Amino acid sequence: EAQVTQNPRYLITVTGKKLTVTCSQNMNHEYMSWYRQDPGLGLRQIYYSMNVEVTDKGDVPEGYKVSRKEKRNFPLILESPSPNQTSLYFCASSRRIAGAHNEQFFGPGTRLTVL
């Protein structure tokens, strides 16, 4: 089954304790992104990757890091989490198809609470 998986689904942590949220896709997609969803704000892109070892900042990258060492995986790293990073996080992947629409496939989400 084609899917994007994220782990963990729920996480409660404390300020300053480093954490990693994993994301994996089995569709051989080139593009992967991380978004955060906050009430009244919709989804905002944190980081994206166009392929292995190619990453760039999205709209709200402060306080986050990513890496893309393998095509299927795109972990999100919070080196020193703060309460304003409490949010619902989504990983997404997509394939580049020239001249066609670009459907993004989303993971189930990770709800993070930073105390």
Added chain:
Amino acid sequence: GEDVEQSLFLSVREGDSSVINCTYTDSSSTYLYWYKQEPGAGLQLLTYIFSNMDMKQDQRLTVLLNKKDKHLSLRIADTQTGDSAIYFCADPGRGGYNKLIFGAGTRLAVHP
């Protein structure tokens, strides 16, 4: 900058039609999207429309695009309780394949 706006709430009676509206700012988008988010789940693509179309119909869903006014709408005919969800309008903007710019989402509540 690029922006997508939509109203936050819509309440309809079961069996009625629902219309969710969206406005966007970037006129360069080739496609515009509607995503659905059910409670506790990720987003799923509901439908999309190519920018040179005015209307697209897919079973109970009708998408209308007014490029002049940069207005997009999603009509759900015969709305059912299973349609209760958050609906997001999304625009690739200048991001192309890299990102989608989402509206805040419209929470649709369907009541008997």
